[in-house]
Amino acid sequence: MLRTKVTAVAVAAAALAMALAAVMSYRGVSDLVAGELDRGLEDRANTVVRLLTADLTPPPRDDMAEQVLSADGTVRTLTPGGPRLPVPAGALRVARSGQGESRADLVVDGTEYGTLTRPLPGGGAVTVGQSYAGAARVDDAFLWRVSGTTAAALALSALLSWLVLGRILRPVRDLVRTTGHITATRDLSTALPPAGTDEIGRLARSFETMLTALRRSRAQQQQLVQDASHELRTPLTSVRGSAELLQRARGRLDPRDEEQILTTLVTETAALDDLVRELVDLATDRHTDEDPAAVDLVGLAEDTAERHRTRTGRTITVTTEGPEAVRARPRALQRCVDNLLSNAVKFSPAGTPITVHVAGRGLAVRDRGPGIAPGERDAVFDRFYRGPRTQATPGSGLGLAIVHDIVTADGGTVFATGADGGGAEVGFVLPPGAPAVRPAGRRTAPTARRRRPTP
The missing domain is CATH 1.10.287.130 (Signal transduction histidine kinase, dimerisation/phosphotransfer (DHp) domain)
Known part of the structure; x- marks a missing residue:
């Protein structure tokens, strides 16, 4: 389910971000607490040294344990009832040399202490120990609080993600439901839900x-x-x-x-x-698997006209006026010109000439037949259309429909008009293509001026 998957991803990303923030916060707080403990231990050690130098007894603190260490290792506790701190080698060295300081972490009766040993002006040293019990409680409380807050935030983010994603994905669910209905019923008239802008x-x-x-x-x-x-x-x-x-x-x-x-x-x-x-x-449309290519309209018109001359014995002339290369499917385009010439042969009286004119990116075939009425010039490209003047002529009424479908599929346009002196002129105009190279030795038709402007 998409909603569940997206919610899981959102919660996982939020959990990773919160866990990283919690770890960084925990480490930051731990370092801060440790720094405060060190400064407090140093301040207490300086205070005890000053008071002992002035022959004063330092006031006791519940979280502190102080003791004086002589050069021979004798220990005198300054905190009544307080714990006796072990004497590490570093502390004994400070007491004997009267120089430097020594730090150590010690465990006394299950309680961890951080100790600092400093020398006394009259000889010996003083050791101050600070209990880590309070810091440990703060650390544990912070850890539990951060964990609880993170868990609550994750639960809230999961709930909000589920609710918000439900609203965001509602159009998808509606679309899935509608397409499922269309698939089951095959009712293509079913309207899809309204679409937004996202x-x-x-x-x-x-x-x-x-x-x-x-x-x-x-x-x-x-x-x-x-x-x-x-x-x-x-x-x-x-x-x-x-x-x-x-x-x-x-x-x-x-x-x-x-x-x-x-x-x-x-x-x-x-x-x-x-x-x-x-x-x-x-x-x-068996030619749809062809790849478009640059086509020489003049060469195509000459080849097609030659086939129809041989087949029908009719006079078919190819004229040109500034021909250009076009981009189309070659075999499909040949079928178009074949259909146009077949129509012209069929509707022209015997013995009348047929003209194929190539101008720019357009090709037009003129016949001497009954012509096309102005109101029929679009209809002749419809399937099975037969005009009133051509009802008695054999044919299926599909030739020009095939021309229309092939040409428009290649991005071109078709046209049908009446011709001066009777007859019709039917053709097409195609998109421009790369310059076509005319093979050596190809015949060139005579150029004739036409009234139709170059497309």
């Missing part, structure tokens, strides 16, 4: 963008299925009717009628084959 809000908006794309994709798929079923129904009905007629007649038909029915079957089957092929291309 990282979680950006995540929610990314999900919304993805969901919008899925909705659009599903709608397009449904529309494609509906349009395809409608377009397939007519040729299938014709094929079925012709086949049933042949089945019922069983050789009793006039040869001319039988030949006509067989011709209809072949024609409708070919139309079905073309329609299915274009549907597959449109639905799968």
Whole structure:
């Protein structure tokens, strides 16, 4: 659970910070207490030496033990009823030499003392011992208090982290719940929870963008299925009717009628084959795995025009006007030009010329057909669209839709206009690309001035 994990991380970080602060504070207090004990011991030793030099007896203190040490090691206690301090070698050396000082930590009857031995002016030395019992109590009290405070702070930080993270992660829980509902019901119309401006809000908006794309994709798929079923129904009905007629007649038909029915079957089957092929291309976009590259539009137009000249025997001219290299998927772009020329051949009367014009980053194909009405110039790129003037012409109405999808996927635009003197001009404009190198020996089409400005 994300909330638990984040809370655990927050509490662990807080525990580490508090433990480090507690250790540093404890060491600082311990050093401070130790320094105060040393200064107190030195002050007491100086006071005792001055009082003994003046033949005065120092007043007793509960936490102190004093004694006079002679040069021969004899000890005289100055604190009535106080403990007798052991005599370390350093203290005896000070008493005999009358110089220096000696410090030592001693344990007497289970109580630890810090001792300081200093020489007396008349010989011998005085040893002052300070009990560490009070300092130990302070040290223990501080340690327990710091530990308790740290534990309470950790508990409070864990509670606050849990509550605050619950509020922060509420949009994530709502998003998870909504996406789970969408996954279970496959209802893409379900609205996602409102998004904020932070990282979680950006995540929610990314999900919304993805969901919008899925909705659009599903709608397009449904529309494609509906349009395809409608377009397939007519040729299938014709094929079925012709086949049933042949089945019922069983050789009793006039040869001319039988030949006509067989011709209809072949024609409708070919139309079905073309329609299915274009549907597959449109639905799968088999060229999406291509990497965009710099494409020479003039060379592409010349190669495509040559294939169509050989195939159809039509006059197809390629003209140029300041051509530029474009960036697109080469095979997909070739399919676009193929479709444009196939349309032009199909709608142009026999014997009329077809022109492919490359200007800048654009390519346009002009035919001499029935033309395109101003109100249809956007609709011709819709799937299965057939204008009133082209209803009797064979075709699926998918060629320009494929052109539109390929060109727009590469960041370009498509256009369709009427042409002077009749016919239509259909083409596209693509984004700029790196300069393309024309292979040696390639034919160069004659340049012709056109009214269309360079895109």
